[in-house]
Amino acid sequence: MAKSAILKSSIAKKVAMALSGLFLISFLSLHFFINFVSVFSENSFNAMSHFMGYNPLIQFVMQPVLVAGVVFHFVMGFVLELKNRNARPVAYVKFDGAANSSWASRNMIISGLVVLAFLGLHMYDFWFHEMVYKYVESNVIDETRYYDELVAKFESPVRTGLYCVAFVLLALHLWHGFTSSLQSVGFDNKIGKSLHKICYAFAIIVPFGFIFIALFHHFNN
Amino acid sequence: MSAAKNINISLQIWRQKNSKEKGKMETYKLNDVSTASSFLEMLDQLNEQLVNERKEPIAFDHDCREGICGMCSLYINGRAHGPDTGITTCQLHMRMFNDGDTIVIEPWRSAAFPVIKDLIVDRTSFDRIQQAGGFVSVNTSGNTIDANATPVPKDDADKAFEAAACIGCGACVATCKNGSAMLFVGAKVSQYALLPQGRVEATARVLNMVRQMDEEGFGNCTNTGACEIECPKGISLENIARMNREYLSASLK
Ligand code: SF4
Ligand code: FES
Numbered sequence: 364m365a366k367s368a369i370l371k372s373s374i375a376k377k378v379a380m381a382l383s384g385l386f387l388i389s390f391l392s393l394h395f396f397i398n399f400v401s402v403f404s405e406n407s408f409n410a411m412s413h414f415m416g417y418n419p420l421i422q423f424v425m426q427p428v429l430v431a432g433v434v435f436h437f438v439m440g441f442v443l444e445l446k447n448r449n450a451r452p453v454a455y456v457k458f459d460g461a462a463n464s465s466w467a468s469r470n471m472i473i474s475g476l477v478v479l480a481f482l483g484l485h486m487y488d489f490w491f492h493e494m495v496y497k498y499v500e501s502n503v504i505d506e507t508r509y510y511d512e513l514v515a516k517f518e519s520p521v522r523t524g525l526y527c528v529a530f531v532l533l534a535l536h537l538w539h540g541f542t543s544s545l546q547s548v549g550f551d552n553k554i555g556k557s558l559h560k561i562c563y564a565f566a567i568i569v570p571f572g573f574i575f576i577a578l579f580h581h582f583n584n
Numbered sequence: 585m586s587a588a589k590n591i592n593i594s595l596q597i598w599r600q601k602n603s604k605e606k607g608k609m610e611t612y613k614l615n616d617v618s619t620a621s622s623f624l625e626m627l628d629q630l631n632e633q634l635v636n637e638r639k640e641p642i643a644f645d646h647d648c649r650e651g652i653c654g655m656c657s658l659y660i661n662g663r664a665h666g667p668d669t670g671i672t673t674c675q676l677h678m679r680m681f682n683d684g685d686t687i688v689i690e691p692w693r694s695a696a697f698p699v700i701k702d703l704i705v706d707r708t709s710f711d712r713i714q715q716a717g718g719f720v721s722v723n724t725s726g727n728t729i730d731a732n733a734t735p736v737p738k739d740d741a742d743k744a745f746e747a748a749a750c751i752g753c754g755a756c757v758a759t760c761k762n763g764s765a766m767l768f769v770g771a772k773v774s775q776y777a778l779l780p781q782g783r784v785e786a787t788a789r790v791l792n793m794v795r796q797m798d799e800e801g802f803g804n805c806t807n808t809g810a811c812e813i814e815c816p817k818g819i820s821l822e823n824i825a826r827m828n829r830e831y832l833s834a835s836l837k
Binding site: 376456 | 762763
């Protein structure tokens with residue numbers, strides 16, 4: 364069978380969705396770790412942020428790869444959603460989805476869209492500002508500005524509130540997505556199944572950890 | 585078990601003359617239904633009433649009426665094979681319902697299962713997937729080897745047997761929010777992939793069956809797990825993961 368046909372198959376799409384999701388999870392873990400440092404050490408947070416912002420490998424290799432990963436995951440998500448809608452042209456009059464599956468698993472497109480909208484705001488808040496600061500205004504390098512910038516962003520209760528809502532939806536997205544991606548790549552043996560508990564723990568700890576960090580800076584400063 | 589009693593129910597049923605015409609839900613009242621009767625017997629009773637009223641009876645699929653053949657296929661009150669697990673529609677009993685209940689009955693909904701009439705759908709897409717690779721080629725010219733002559737690890741034999749329990753009813757497709765057929769195809773691929781006799785054609789089998797599945801217009805699995813819950817034969821999601829592994833390794837060959 365031609366390789367191009369294999370790449371277009373439903374299973375190839377499913378595996379691609381899973382791998383891009385796992386890649387984004389690895390990035391999220393790193394992001395969480397750095398943000399969490401801001402809770403107890405302003406200096407370490409500044410040092411780490413500066414490293415991430417000025418290391419050429421991260422800036423010019425990892426950052427584009429990350430953006431590509433995000434775009435791919437979302438585009439593929441929409442492609443699959445569309446295909447799946449076409450697979451049932453006449454809807455059921457009565458459909459009891461809750462009888463056999465979780466809300467999170469049935470509504471990945473909703474949780475995904477909320478996270479996407481949040482990412483738009485987040486990119487505008489941090490990434491866009493950072494690009495202008497570094498490459499347009501060509502400001503002098505200031506290795507200690509990051510902590511203050513972070514704290515300033517969490518001053519507004521509206522922004523902090525939006526941030527928290529988005530992370531609850533991210534928790535739901537991960538609750539299904541993490542274990543689902545393992546299943547998609549065919550990882551369902553005993554080790555795979557014991558990993559499920561870690562996946563569920565991650566889906567709660569990381570998003571709620573982000574919420575904790577946001578509230579911490581909002582109320583502390 | 586409580587004694588059988590008679591109940592009066594209201595039914596909302598999908599009526600559609602043929603594959604071309606548009607269908608719609610119709611409401612029927614049915615009195616004196618014994619809770620000891622099966623769901624299909626209740627439909628027989630309704631059809632008798634319709635015939636007596638000189639109306640067209642409702643067309644629905646069935647054959648063995650004992651959970652073996654996979655012909656019955658009703659979407660009842662929002663669930664494939666109705667409000668119970670591990671059963672086919674023919675194994676559903678009226679004791680699951682109460683006096684005064686309204687029961688909604690629809691056909692399987694899938695682009696790959698077009699409605700033929702009323703509650704009957706065309707499931708030949710499953711046959712075409714099977715024909716694409718769901719078999720082992722055996723030389724029948726007098727040289728067949730006794731299957732027991734080839735040792736099979738007990739664990740694999742059990743798993744293959746469990747996968748082979750799939751009766752091809754299509755409840756997995758019907759219940760899946762994505763209309764995906766991966767549980768069915770996963771079971772059919774696994775049933776052979778786990779056995780030495782099936783390994784010979786394993787590569788071509790998984791590639792061809794998945795290609796046919798995609799061509800038929802089934803949706804893409806997102807691992808909601810609904811199929812596993814509603815499958816009358818308890819086919820496990822493990823079979824989908826196995827199919828994914830088989831497909832990945834076959835595509836690298
Ligand atoms: S996997 Fe289960 S639900 Fe699907 S066709 Fe086979 S028996 Fe029916
Ligand atoms: S009629 Fe045979 S399984 Fe229901």
